[in-house]
Amino acid sequence: MTQGFDTLQVHAGTAPDPATGARQVPIYQTTAYVFRDADHAARLFGLQEVGYIYSRLTNPTVSALANRIAALEGGVGAVCCSSGHAAQIMALFPLMGPGLNIVASTRLYGGTITQFSQTFKRFGWSARFVDFDDEAAVAAAIDDDTRAVFCESISNPGGYVTDLPAIAAIADKAGIPLIVDNTLASPYLCRPIEHGATLVVHSTTKYLTGNGTVTGGAIVDAGTFDWSASGKFPSLSAPEPAYHGLKFHEALGGMAFTFHSIAIGLRDLGMTMNPQAAHYTLMGIETxxxxxxxxxxxxxxxxxxxxxxxxxxxxxxxxxxxxxxxxxxxxxxxxxxxxxxxxxxxxxxxxxxxxxxxxxxxxxxxxxxxxxxxxxxxxxxxxxxxxxxxxxxxxxxxxxxxxxxxxxxxxxxxxxxxxxxxxxxx
Structure with a gap:
């Protein structure tokens, strides 16, 4: 049964705690989780079974928040992390490599412009900033080394609204994902996936939490992009040495990006959201x-x-x-x-x-x-x-x-x- 937004913001991703019956999501303040036996541990580490290993990767409170945000955005999965800036790095991490670039809107939060234009240089990545009202210029800025198009649904600070369907069409034609920062709109005002976005990022610090108490970030995957079509995204399409040659997209389909962001992104970058922050944000989203x-x-x-x-x-x-x-x-x-x-x-x-x-x-x-x-x-x-x-x-x-x-x-x-x-x- 399809549920309305107001219902989803209260119920999505959560259920009464099976151990105690607690109606609000408990704060699972734990670093590690006991395995049932050695085989159970091996299956978890081999991505053959979904479960909890260590809270740098997954935590029940944080997972509940990720599931709720994914439901509100209309995505197949989501990953929560420590801040909005962390979410941007996490979103691009599986897509990028030295010598590669993104095409980004000139109308972005100043910290994002600095991250893209300065910090990314240390990874060998680069950003090309374009006025996204000039669709021809956006298309012209994309080349064989471009791996993503990035914009904000509503821009900070001017409140400019991006023509998402037009930009999505350009990204689709080039065979690359459109990443939309939906922080200022929230999924209540805008759902970028419905307008063609591949990935949606949030600073959950802002409207999702709504009370200025905790920092956090999230990446939502539409689950619709073919990561294997072009050979441009080997992190998702080629064999992964750390998992005995597992091909994330071949094995996991629409959930490939989400699982990669947990199994590789959070494992190696460590941009973890703490469970108390997730709890505050879950409560904020209810209203x-x-x-x-x-x-x-x-x-x-x-x-x-x-x-x-x-x-x-x-x-x-x-x-x-x-x-x-x-x-x-x-x-x-x-x-x-x-x-x-x-x-x-x-x-x-x-x-x-x-x-x-x-x-x-x-x-x-x-x-x-x-x-x-x-x-x-x-x-x-x-x-x-x-x-x-x-x-x-x-x-x-x-x-x-x-x-x-x-x-x-x-x-x-x-x-x-x-x-x-x-x-x-x-």
Whole structure:
């Protein structure tokens, strides 16, 4: 029986604990698991049986979270890890090798741009950044060494909405996977797999947990990509020496990527999510739809108010009728354009700094997706390491402030912005 989103966010991936009957998923605070006998241990280590060996690989609390996120995204499997940045490395790890590249959107979180443009060099990987509104440029950037196309469904910080079906068609034609960071939308607002994505990554730290308590990441596999078709993905299609020549895709089909990410990725990279973090995120997801509806309603009201204010130059929220990306919202994010966007303050950089310091209800933090409303000046913080050209392309110019709208009374949020704008533009 097909179940609705609100049911899945409460029940998917979990059942009463068989040992105690506990209804909430227990926190399995253990590093290791007792094998029934030597044969049982051998089967687990040989990937002939699914079970628990060591919590760097799998843990019942973390597995419950992975199963729930996979159900909400419409994927066949998921793997949870220690952070959103870890999820990006984990997603690319089976696909990449020295001399290979990815094609990535210019509209990405500043930390992602740094990870892709700087840290990846140490692996011998490279990234080509392209404006994803220029579909011809995206196609032209792909060559024989490209192994993935990467974008965000809703971009950080500007709230830009990517035309996922168009980008998926380009990736499909090239025979490479499309990886979509769905952190800002959450599966409630957007399900990238339905638009052609191969893999979906999340910083579960943000809306999925929703309360600013723990960090985490997740990778969801659509289970539809043919990893053996081209010979470009030997980690998944060729014999794996560590498992006596097992060919992951041949043996495991649609679950190949998920099992590889556990058996190889978590085993060797060790980017493990701890069970307490998984527990907090499981509890957060139970109210995801309720929170996202309030986030979106508040964001739309705040954006509309800011757009009319003479002290504001522009607002980037895609949910505004004036946004160049508004037409995409109904197709890609039919339940709303999210709750993160930027606005430009008249007076430039100095006015932005004054505004951030004057806000009282908004918390000045390097985070987003909290129940609380948050603010940051991206150009001097999260995107500080980028060049001015990169800042502009990413939507983090010096004259803009990023808002993450929470679930407070919207009248109070507007009043706080009003008094802070008065200070900033005095």
């Amino acid at each position: 995801l739809s309720l929170r996202m509806e309030k986030h979106v309603a508040n964001a739309k009201a705040v954006a509309e108010w800011l757009e009319k204010d003479p002290r504001v130059e522009f607002v980037t929220y895609a949910g505004l009728a004036s946004s160049p990306w508004n037409a995409r919202v109904e197709r890609i994010c039919p339940k709303g354009a999210g709750a993160l966007f930027t606005f430009a303050v008249k007076g430039g950089y100095e006015a932005c700094v004054k505004l951030v310091d004057a806000l009282q209800l908004f918390s000045h933090v390097a985070n987003l997706g909290d129940t609380r409303s948050l603010v940051i000046h991206s150009a001097s913080t999260t995107h500080r390491q980028l060049t001015p050209e990169q800042q502009q392309a990413a939507g983090a110019a010096p004259n803009v402030v990023r808002l993450s709208i929470g679930i407070e009374n919207v009248e109070d949020l507007i009043a706080d912005l009003d008094q802070a704008l008065a200070v900033a533009t005095a």
